[in-house]
Amino acid sequence: MDEKLALLRLEGFQKLLSTLRDNGYVTAGPTVRDGVVVYDEINSVSDLPQGFRDEQAPGRYRLSKNGGSAFFGYAASPQSWKKFLYPSLSKVFSARREGAGFSLIHEHNETVKYALIGARPCEIAAILIQDKVFTGGAHVDDAYKARRENVFIVAVNCAEPGGTCFCASMGTGPSVTAGFDLALTEIVEDDRHVFLVKTGSEKGVSVLAHIPHENADDGFAKKADDVTKAALSKMGRKLDTGGIKELLYGARDSRHWEKVARRCLACANCTMVCPTCFCSSVEDVTSLTGDIAERWRKWDSCFTTDFTYIHGGSVRQTTASRYRHWITHKLGSWHDQFGSSGCVGCGRCITWCPAGIDITEEAAVLRAPVEPSTAEDQGRGHEKP
Ligand code: SF4
Ligand code: SF4
Numbered sequence: 270m271d272e273k274l275a276l277l278r279l280e281g282f283q284k285l286l287s288t289l290r291d292n293g294y295v296t297a298g299p300t301v302r303d304g305v306v307v308y309d310e311i312n313s314v315s316d317l318p319q320g321f322r323d324e325q326a327p328g329r330y331r332l333s334k335n336g337g338s339a340f341f342g343y344a345a346s347p348q349s350w351k352k353f354l355y356p357s358l359s360k361v362f363s364a365r366r367e368g369a370g371f372s373l374i375h376e377h378n379e380t381v382k383y384a385l386i387g388a389r390p391c392e393i394a395a396i397l398i399q400d401k402v403f404t405g406g407a408h409v410d411d412a413y414k415a416r417r418e419n420v421f422i423v424a425v426n427c428a429e430p431g432g433t434c435f436c437a438s439m440g441t442g443p444s445v446t447a448g449f450d451l452a453l454t455e456i457v458e459d460d461r462h463v464f465l466v467k468t469g470s471e472k473g474v475s476v477l478a479h480i481p482h483e484n485a486d487d488g489f490a491k492k493a494d495d496v497t498k499a500a501l502s503k504m505g506r507k508l509d510t511g512g513i514k515e516l517l518y519g520a521r522d523s524r525h526w527e528k529v530a531r532r533c534l535a536c537a538n539c540t541m542v543c544p545t546c547f548c549s550s551v552e553d554v555t556s557l558t559g560d561i562a563e564r565w566r567k568w569d570s571c572f573t574t575d576f577t578y579i580h581g582g583s584v585r586q587t588t589a590s591r592y593r594h595w596i597t598h599k600l601g602s603w604h605d606q607f608g609s610s611g612c613v614g615c616g617r618c619i620t621w622c623p624a625g626i627d628i629t630e631e632a633a634v635l636r637a638p639v640e641p642s643t644a645e646d647q648g649r650g651h652e653k654p
Pocket of ligand 1: 539542543544545546599611612613614615616617618619628
């Protein structure tokens, strides 16, 4: 495929949405609801969070209108695109009583064709990670595969990283390199508001052909480059990934886990907002008459006691063991399991942790030299028993 660069004006951007809808896609994108940016079906560019900016810090999110005209001036939303590709609740099958037995009814839900509008580079990296989880092994999740094969991705390069973002440390942003059909860079100037578009697939080339656009000269490519360079300099956080797997494996018996556990509420927020977390459980429900039974699959979290419950009790009974497991899997053993980190640096788990626990800070504490006398007082530090 020949990569193509083009320039899209606002009419062209609206036409992109209508063309995708005409092609049978449900256009899903960012929109403002209840004081946050959420991802939901959008019909027009007027549904986008134009002029909104967010402020993010550990345990803190504030969205406000800044009067600007950018559509994509916010950072990571509390929701991620996994809600479309891997819904939080889905019916696996039903069983209906028939005489002395039951008949099983497998769910054949029609696969919705989603066009994801405004996926950030870190979010696309998260989708590529979930692809490995759900389709890369011996046991393929057919429902995920079907949704994934039908998706169209319009990426948007990041211009305004949030205070909890660290995609640059994880090598997943702020500019997108793969996994998209079209990639946009929003360029907002005093007298101009345009998008530089890059094609990333034959599907993208075909859609672009139906949208009014102009050829982009080198000047616009340079402007787009400047947008992502500026984003790089505004990254809110850093995570030193050097030897991180070995660091975490070596910290198995650290007392630090107890210190994190004093703050951690085991609320599971961090796993619910994480775009790569994939754990689920199944729940069986029956009608009051006992004639119908249903099996549902729903997102679950390694932070709950029940998650590791087997006969006789839970494997990870303490909050300390659950936090240790989560961060060790995310930054360490994920490499052994799936060949990459399980973290893309989106910062959601930091922003939406009610206790403000920060994965970058916890990793840094484990790496820091031990100072037992002061570390204990500060409720942090990495001493081994
Ligand atoms: S662990 Fe945190 S920063 Fe990393 S991908 Fe998940 S939510 Fe984002
Ligand atoms: S680290 Fe924060 S978000 Fe995660 S379970 Fe603990 S308190 Fe909840």
